[in-house]
Amino acid sequence: MSKAPNVYDAEPIPEQALEEISRMLQTGDLFRYTSSAASPVALLEAEFAQMMGAKFALAVSSCSAALFLSLKALQLPRDAKVIIPAFTFAAVPSAIVHAECKPVLVEVADNYRVNMADFEAKLDDSIKAVIISHMRGHTSDMDAIMALCDARNIPVIEDAAHSLGTTWDNKNIGTMGIIGCFSFQSYKLINSGEGGILITDDADLIAQMIIMSGAYEHNWKKHPVVHDRFEFWQNKLPLYNLRLQNLSAAVARAQISKVPERVINGLRNHDYVADLLNKTPYFSVPDALGPESRAPDSIQFNLVDFSDEQTLAFADETKRIDMAVQVFGLSKDNARAFWNWQFIGETPHLPQTRAMLMRACDVRLPARLKTPDLDYITNALIKSAELVKQAKAVA
Numbered sequence: 001m002s003k004a005p006n007v008y009d010a011e012p013i014p015e016q017a018l019e020e021i022s023r024m025l026q027t028g029d030l031f032r033y034t035s036s037a038a039s040p041v042a043l044l045e046a047e048f049a050q051m052m053g054a055k056f057a058l059a060v061s062s063c064s065a066a067l068f069l070s071l072k073a074l075q076l077p078r079d080a081k082v083i084i085p086a087f088t089f090a091a092v093p094s095a096i097v098h099a100e101c102k103p104v105l106v107e108v109a110d111n112y113r114v115n116m117a118d119f120e121a122k123l124d125d126s127i128k129a130v131i132i133s134h135m136r137g138h139t140s141d142m143d144a145i146m147a148l149c150d151a152r153n154i155p156v157i158e159d160a161a162h163s164l165g166t167t168w169d170n171k172n173i174g175t176m177g178i179i180g181c182f183s184f185q186s187y188k189l190i191n192s193g194e195g196g197i198l199i200t201d202d203a204d205l206i207a208q209m210i211i212m213s214g215a216y217e218h219n220w221k222k223h224p225v226v227h228d229r230f231e232f233w234q235n236k237l238p239l240y241n242l243r244l245q246n247l248s249a250a251v252a253r254a255q256i257s258k259v260p261e262r263v264i265n266g267l268r269n270h271d272y273v274a275d276l277l278n279k280t281p282y283f284s285v286p287d288a289l290g291p292e293s294r295a296p297d298s299i300q301f302n303l304v305d306f307s308d309e310q311t312l313a314f315a316d317e318t319k320r321i322d323m324a325v326q327v328f329g330l331s332k333d334n335a336r337a338f339w340n341w342q343f344i345g346e347t348p349h350l351p352q353t354r355a356m357l358m359r360a361c362d363v364r365l366p367a368r369l370k371t372p373d374l375d376y377i378t379n380a381l382i383k384s385a386e387l388v389k390q391a392k393a394v395a
């Protein structure tokens, strides 16, 4: 039998980054504000905004930093309540705590999307903002979310950290909320090791976020788009220094032209495995909602009619054959299980999300994988499930 494919390695960085990086190493020109307006970070912002069809972009040190700056720019009072889906990465409630606000978690259904009844019930007058995490690229009903929030004048921030390339009703993810935030951490579609970027069409918000990201004195003049809101905010805001540096920007820029190809290959890989898993009695891969076109680099599926013991046995079996599956709610200290977020205070009662996390499995499927790799992974999953289910039949 062939070896299990490595699903964690990243893709090589396109060679065109090398020339720019060696120039920077020779000149030491690493800080975005040292030289002219056209620093690699400023070029990345202009190119990313253009790709997304947004007026403004700001590159920062992480998606978490982008979320934090978004909340600060909304000028939320201390302890303001911010809704998030209960299925997200710990960095998201952390950004809310960092901004001195309070996360309110809403239920997520077993299709990994926001439970709209719970969302609507919790969207009361105490809610000052909403962050929608498109977790693992799964898009919730953005039409319903935007209609409910617009009616109440509640700003929506999109956490599109892991969703670059996804569209909803032909609109780019991250362009429906007032601000969209993306990550360049190595497991995301564009990999610069660490880094993030936010987009918006709002001139006032971008001026605030640029200044707070660390455009001290008049460095905002070196951003691709300059307007009068910068003068207005000059000296009125703290400087949090969450900038991106030129090396990371050169690495990220070289991958922008790769996005369409990675989206196509990632979706092909996902749908190939999803079809095979859905043909078995063991697994269920939820469908995307109608308006969504996905850009996955991993697959999530639910175990069907597995007990806790069988679920654990399945995870152990996949580990034994080097094809380790993470069950979000059963792997110890998982950062995507809301009951592990002790820093938010009392654990909320969210039985639907909890039940989903106890059976939802996570396997990376990078766009670079080829059909034999996908077959290997699929067979490993099916064999592991068969073993577990047959053990029960024998016992």
Ligand SMILES: *Cc1c(COP(=O)(O)O)cnc(C)c1O
Pocket: 061, 062, 063, 064, 065, 088, 089, 091, 092, 133, 134, 135, 136, 159, 160, 161, 162, 182, 183, 184, 185, 195, 196
């Ligand atoms: C990766 C990720 C983040 C955090 O991004 P960083 O750039 O590491 O801060 C936030 N939300 C989601 C949904 C993510 O996948």
